[in-house]
Amino acid sequence: MPWSIFNRPSIQLATLKSYLNTQDRLHADSFHPYLHIAKLIGLDLYREIAHRGWAGEALFAPLLFAEKYDDSKSLFHESLQSTLAKANKDHDFDLLVAKLDEFCKNWLLTTDLASYDLVGISVCFSQLLPSLYLARLIRKRHPYLPIVFGGSSCSSELGNSLVQQFKEVDFVVNGEGESVLSALCQFLAGESKELPKNIYSKNNFNDQRITRQQSHPLKLNDLPRPDFGDYFNEMRLLFPQQLFIPVLPLEFSRGCWWNKCSFCNLNIQWPNYRFKSGEKMARETLALSSAYESLHFTFTDNALPPKEADYFFKEIKSKKIDFDFFAEIRAVTEPHRLELYRQAGLSTVQVGIEAFSTSLLQKMEKGTSAIENMAVMKMCSQYGILMEGNVIVEFPTTSEEEISETIQNLDFVLPYAPLESATFFLGFGSPIYNQYHNFSITSILPHSKNRKLFPPRYLSSLTMLLNSYRGDRKQQQKRWKPVRDKIKRWKQFHTQRTSREHPLSYRDGKTFLIIRQELNSGPPLQHRLRGLSRKIYLACQTVTELSLLCDSFPQVKKEALEKFIADMCEKRLMFQEQERVLSLAIPARNNN
Ligand code: SF4
Incomplete structure (x- = not known):
């Protein structure tokens, strides 16, 4: 469901699909309604809403809870405020809510969910209310089709509270879904009396006769390659250009x-x-x-x-x-x-x-x-x-x-x-x-x-x-x-800043070093380090222990070394933290 990033297929669906399709007598397909919604409302607006999570959730809240219409509308506008001001445009909340509602209903009419035995919805960032709304519509149209939720927004106690509060959600997978979904399918098909431990279910499924099986974490090396085919098919159909x-x-x-x-x-x-x-x-x-x-x-x-x-x-x-x-x-x-x-x-x-x-x-x-x-x-x-x-x-x-x-x-x-x-x-x-x-x-x-x-x-x-x-x-x-x-x-x-050079870089003359430094105001400064100063500066390209530096430069007294470093730090050319130092300028040649 929205508000996934539209130019990114879902790794969750692609991974689950390819895994389930390797299991005996299971067949899985995946759907990406967010692509359709991106097309419906336009890519720019979709991107804006997807970047501001609350705005996306706010568009679906009134569809689930009519009494929250005005509150959601104000949250939507508050979330998009800075973008709206910048783009000098207004987005009609009422129209968007109506469009999304119409889309979800039409999508269900044109998608043959009746031929499936289980529907799963992956719920991550900003997808909770859109997913709950779709689940509600599915339940209305297909009252006996079980619905399972999973994803990062459903982990642990979060998932349990979700399954207990919303009658449209029959199961919630806590954690990774591959073997759990497979076991759930066997359970629903009557082939097993066991539900995996990490699945939350409604009280009517928490029957004492059902035993819980511990599922073992999968070895990732054993997983088949993710299958993004459905996303690409939908994308080509919706965006042929x-x-x-x-x-x-x-x-x-x-x-x-x-x-x-x-x-x-x-x-x-x-x-x-x-x-x-x-x-x-x-x-x-x-x-x-x-x-x-x-x-x-x-x-x-x-x-x-x-x-x-x-x-x-x-x-x-x-x-x-x-x-x-x-x-x-x-x-x-x-x-x-x-x-x-x-x-x-x-x-x-x-x-x-x-x-x-x-x-x-x-x-x-x-x-x-x-x-x-x-x-x-x-x-x-x-x-x-x-x-x-x-x-x-x-x-x-x-x-x-x-x-x-x-x-x-x-x-x-x-x-x-x-x-x-x-x-x-x-x-x-x-x-x-x-x-x-x-x-x-x-x-x-x-x-x-x-x-x-x-x-x-x-x-x-x-x-x-x-x-x-x-x-x-x-x-x-x-x-x-x-x-x-x-x-x-x-x-x-x-x-x-307009310069193409890095704000803090050096050029090495082998016996001397020129460091170019831009600050918040004024023209760039040029610092020249000669002889040993150059060598010490170059010796601290990565985080370096002071004791190591003393060992590398035995000809320099520790006090003199510390004074040099303090001077460099004062100029923001080096940084010192306790007994460790770091030169901050980068070689200029890599950035021209
Ligand atoms: S625990 Fe790991 S995932 Fe979490 S913030 Fe730290 S580094 Fe990142």
Whole structure:
């Protein structure tokens, strides 16, 4: 259902379909109503709504809960406000709701669901209300057709509360769906009396005679290649003039090899971290590329598995194909890795930066430090990889000292691609959620935006709506205001600058070094480092221990070395954190 990104087929459906079709006497087809809706309302408007999750949910809320019409309408306009102002246009909420309603009803009339024995709906970001509405219509038209939900919005207790609250939802899969769906089909066909443990069902299915079977996590290497055929067929039919190039999702791993960040709930549906071998991933990518004539891929992984990714990118590089990849990586990445990945086609990464204060990073359990974050930003600049990422603002328990440290450290990352401010979000099931008292949170409440979408009877019973809180929020909003402002100035610096050169780069004259530095105002500065100064600067291209630097330059007294580094830090040409240092300028030759 909407609001999936329209130029991306669903990896969930493609993976489940190909798995189920390998099982005895099972046949699965997949449908992508979001493609039809993108065509119906236009690609630009669809993209805008999909980018603002609340707006998409708001369009379906009145179809389920008539009494929430006015609230949803105001949430829709509030969510699209900045875009509306920019584009100087208004979107007619009433008309859009009517169009979506008509589409869903027509889609059901023209889709032969009667020939199926089970309908499943994959529910991730901003798909809850659209999915519930479609389920309601299906139930009306096909009263005896069982409906199962699954996906990241249905994990754990979230799924259980959903199945108990909505009569249209008969089952919810908690976690990965392959073997669970297969077992559910056997159960519904009367071939088995067992339901898997990780499926939630209505009370009438919770019969004592039904035994629960434990399903074992699948080995990802055993999975068949995802089948995106249905998406491409629908796309060709709807957009014969090929208005966009699909980006194919790739799944290298499930879960996260780190799995510790205190704010993160991305892994509640993956209790066991698993990954495909680099060799399988490379084979799969090449096969998908040739089957769908695609070169653009996006990894769905929370963080790429480092060793297998090395093999994968090495193999892909050797094929000399013009691939383009997006991936999420952790900030602890060695330079040789990023260089190789870039050469193989990794053009954009999302890095879990989150903060520029090491003590804040410790509270977040990121396992990284401010200097490591700067190092990965520098490497991405150096290898021409576009880096996306966030600074989490208004993190509960942030101290004044952590704010000052963040503000100071933002000066050092000015030359690198700016990040977004992302307001702290209390994710259900995250370590902070589970120990909220330790984070100055006094109580957990339904999100104010959910109050606009759902009638009061659902607010306390649907666990997934409980993601707001009372605590030190007001104090944090005030504390973080200067950080937000500084991030805005960081972005302005990058949008307003006109030079094609990197804002902080050096040219090496072998006996001297010229560093060119752009600052927030004034003409670029030129710094000259000669002899030993040049050598020391170049010796700190990656994060370097001070003791190691002393060993490498025995002719320089420790005090003199420290003075040189302090001077470089004062000029924002180097960064020092405790006993570790990093030179910030990148070689100019890579960026001309
Ligand atoms: S935030 Fe990213 S790195 Fe941290 S636990 Fe979650 S998925 Fe893993």
